[in-house]
Amino acid sequence: MKKIYLIGIGPGSPDYLTVRAINTMKEVDVFFFLEKERGKNEDLIKIREEILMRYLSEGTYRVVTAKIPERKKGGKTYEAYKERVETWRQKKAEIITELIKTEMKDRETGAFLVWGDPALYDGHLEILEHIAKEGVVNFEYEVIPGITSIQILTAKHKIPLNRIGESIMITTGRKLKEYSTGEVTNAIVLLDSCSVFKRFQDTNIDIYWGSYLGDEDEILISGKLKDVIDDIKKLKNEAKKKKGWIMDTYLLRQPEETNE
Ligand SMILES: C[S@@+](CC[C@H](N)C(=O)[O-])C[C@H]1O[C@@H](n2cnc3c(N)ncnc32)[C@H](O)[C@@H]1O
Structure with missing residues (x-):
């Protein structure tokens, strides 16, 4: 056979x-x-x-x-x-x-x-x-099985995928549109060509973002989404223009103290 x-x-x-x-x-x-x-x-x-x-x-x-x-x-x-x-x-x-x-x-x-x-x-x-x-x-x-983009993202940012006792959602940009801020504690987002994270920019949420993960052109940004969103948007546009394609993955995480 x-x-x-x-x-x-x-x-x-x-x-x-x-x-x-x-x-x-x-x-x-x-x-x-x-x-x-x-x-x-x-x-x-x-x-x-x-x-x-x-x-x-x-x-x-x-x-x-x-x-x-x-x-x-x-x-x-x-x-x-x-x-x-x-x-x-x-x-x-x-x-x-x-x-x-x-x-x-x-x-x-x-x-x-x-x-x-x-x-x-x-x-x-x-x-x-x-x-x-x-x-x-x-x-x-x-x-x-192979190593996923999610594993490279967490390794490079030196963060655990899960904090103690919390759950993690893995979703796409398309589906993330359906969630309100309160529903997102830890969300890993793939396949997001429209930068859907923009809809959380007025909240206190943190982002750990990475593109071309594992590659020599890898870009990593992390911080409060509202502080780093302009950098992410700018680098995303520039990188896409330069290479002709982009793949990015990110984790949206509520800060532990507020869990808003
Ligand atoms: C069709 S999915 C495939 C995911 C793949 N099977 C994996 O295990 O990572 C493609 C999406 O994975 C993510 N992705 C794959 N490779 C990536 C990389 N090198 N850097 C950042 N994100 C990546 C992006 O969100 C991209 O839109």
Whole structure:
């Protein structure tokens, strides 16, 4: 039977791969790279190439690159967003099915190098589950966990993810819009292209922000949101212009003494 690995590669630098990920990569016959149309994720492909060059011997594996369609923009409601993601995932599933069918021989091992950890805001697991259920192609799959952007954020800011006895919410910019200040004690926010933290700028909340975490261009800012918000907005704009893309993650945390 064919076997697919989803290998978590950490968020941005070949230094954050686990020993388990490296050893698994050594068993892989073919790595699948999914490239966005119009070459939008060139840097992210480059990091994957660097990983293969650093940890594997040349000539011991193949790389197959496939183009994936852009996700359509559209209606702003959650339902419209969910539908767009599902349509896009369906297209991705068709492409991956074809790759497994045509680019792997029986008993071969294939892999996707997944940004950060495959269980955190990443669609590969659900797509593989869907393909396996459809039964068009026969394969088994396994997940190799990776270090998440959240772990690099807390490590670099030297903060615990949880304070004693408190809970933590992990959410997206889109969902953060639904929460009032009182409902946010500790919130980790990913996928926030609209800087939704702006809606908390008149409160006493603290922010621990990081972009390009783990990369040489990493930027870290922390403090009272109202004091550092202009710096974050400015650096975010400048960095995005310079590199053409940005990924940022942050923790919003109520100060312990007030818990407002
Ligand atoms: C589709 S999610 C994937 C998360 C990934 N699976 C992980 O474990 O970190 C992409 C979001 O993760 C966060 N992210 C991923 N890599 C990052 C990095 N190097 N620096 C800052 N944030 C990052 C950003 O919020 C980005 O919008």
